[in-house]
Amino acid sequence: MAYTLTVNGTSRTVDVDPSTPLLWVLRDQMSLVGTKFGCGVGMCGACTVHVNGQAVKSCSMPVSAVGEQPITTIEALSENPIGKRLQEAWLDVDVAQCGYCQAGQLMAATALLSKVPQPSDADIDTHMSGNLCRCATYIRIRKAIKQAAGVAEKKEG
Template sequence: MAYTLNVNGKALSADVDGDTPLLWVLRDTLGLVGTKYGCGVAACGACTVHVDGQPMRSCQIPVEAVGKSKISTIEGMSKNAVGKRVQAAWMELDVAQCGYCQAGQIMSATALLTQTPRPTDAQIDEAMNGNLCRCATYVRIRAAIKRASGQKEA
């Protein structure tokens, strides 16, 4: 069945089964491979996208449930004012090691800073705890969120 999705402000169509997770529609059908597969059970956060501004695990969203919701992915973050700041902090501090989880980390961090411009450590923990980093770059993830929010880094 054909679905028209609003992704990063563009109308994109995908002819897939309705139960196909949004993650695989983005990656395999639409070619937006920045959103990553890590676990398939919403345990790692690598597939995090924004659905109407809320961070969601795209591996758990069947495409038929998306409707007219606005989807934002990592590929659209450079056009998001907060996202762009987060990306800049990530680059300046060289947060990544392998980098595989970082798209999901940036999506969660952008959602956090959009709602809570100056988060405390506890708020960072709460918002980011669903995003695993196997390389354990958490020290820099925390520092980058603070930098992007204009707070002292440590």
């Protein structure tokens, strides 16, 4: 089946089985490999992209369900002012260890700040708990989100 998708502002047509997850269309058909495969069942969030501005786990969305909704991947995140701010905070805090999950974390965090510009710790827990980090960089992810949002870090201890 041929599907025409709008990815990062560009219209592209692919010929794939309708069941093919958006993740594999991005990675194998469009060479957009910044979006990562982690679990294949929507439990880790490594594959998070924006579909119509919403954070979506692309491993669990068949290409046939995308329709005309615009898709943004990590490769174009810096065109989003919130995304750009988060990327800068990620660099400033030096969030990543292995870095594999961080594209998904950044996509999820951008969706969070788009909805909740000044998130509380509870907001961060709610919105970011679908994104696993095996290196467990959660403390820095939280710090970077707050820095990008201009929210003061809670004093610990």
